[in-house]
Amino acid sequence: MDVATLCLAVLAHGPASGYEIKKELEDGAYSHFFRASFGSIYPALARLAQEGFVTGREQEQAKRPDKKVYRLTPAGKRELSRRLQAPIGPDYIRSEFLLVLFHAELLPARHRRALIEERIRQLQACIAEMTGGGEAACNRYEGSGPAFVHGYGLAIYKAELDYLDSQRRFFDLPGANAA
Amino acid sequence: MDVATLCLAVLAHGPASGYEIKKELEDGAYSHFFRASFGSIYPALARLAQEGFVTGREQEQAKRPDKKVYRLTPAGKRELSRRLQAPIGPDYIRSEFLLVLFHAELLPARHRRALIEERIRQLQACIAEMTGGGEAACNRYEGSGPAFVHGYGLAIYKAELDYLDSQRRFFDLPGANAA
């Protein structure tokens, strides 16, 4: 599944510029399970426009740089549906955190502790953000799909936090605090 | 963290050829949190040899193609330790499974069900393999690091399975069966 398909998917929720798609991938819901950089998003959008799956409309903005807003065409929506039904590949996971801790013996105990504590902080922040009623997290997404995926991610983050909490003694960390 | 560091990490457990490193990344413990292809492993090993972090010894084998066995040098071990203590980046996750289900509304219900059922099968197989006493899974890895990471992964897979089980009704799946 390439970046073009990802762009179609994001655009299915409404028109957006390349910059806005990138922001969605960095800060929004998609950030938990996909990624892409400017260097792949912009070329993908250009190609999709050429193929007729999106239309790009130059939009002059007062007090901002112009932006090119892309919009899904009917053909693009059909194409997205088609691509989503293609066979999917396995999850791609690349965790430097786990790679480093796999070699915990080569690290000073102090460094192990710091890694774990930082991870716990990140997980707590992430869970809080996903649980909290969502001032910041604009709940643009409605329907069962986003809700299902949201629950899926939350379940994983909570499991990670629980596990780290259960391993506190192992890393000589101070006692558990409430999640 | 690049492929070269990954090669140093795998070689820390004992000498290996490029092919054996790849196998370890596909089938072994590393497969759950890292990845690399031949196209990046072989050049990385050549570069590491040139830099003096590994030594490559041609080894003729009866009834097999020759292989080049790489071995960590003392300088390589120091370099690995140094690189493992560098600041780590965030986890990279790319899940086509979650991308597709995020857009569940665009899919036929039959397709949703098939995806979930396949995922459940994969997770069950994965958990069984990690839990089972390990005839196949050669427990080459000793020490607290691998054990910690093993538990971490297992906790995540179990949480995923539990969540999917709790969502069965949502996908019109038959009743829960024992994990």
Added chain:
DNA sequence: CCGATGTATTTCAATCCGATATATGCAAAA
């Protein structure tokens, strides 16, 4: 007024993936 930050796009070297090519031996199917 000046630097920092946010919006917006483009470009590019370095990296990495995925597939293919090449070579060999073994085992099972045809």
Added chain:
DNA sequence: TTTTGCATATATCGGATTGAAATACATCGG
């Protein structure tokens, strides 16, 4: 028996992707 497929083993290369920098303009705080 032949041949087909599979496992071992490395090299190579086109194409996709990353990550960072370059460019441009506007706003806001000090």
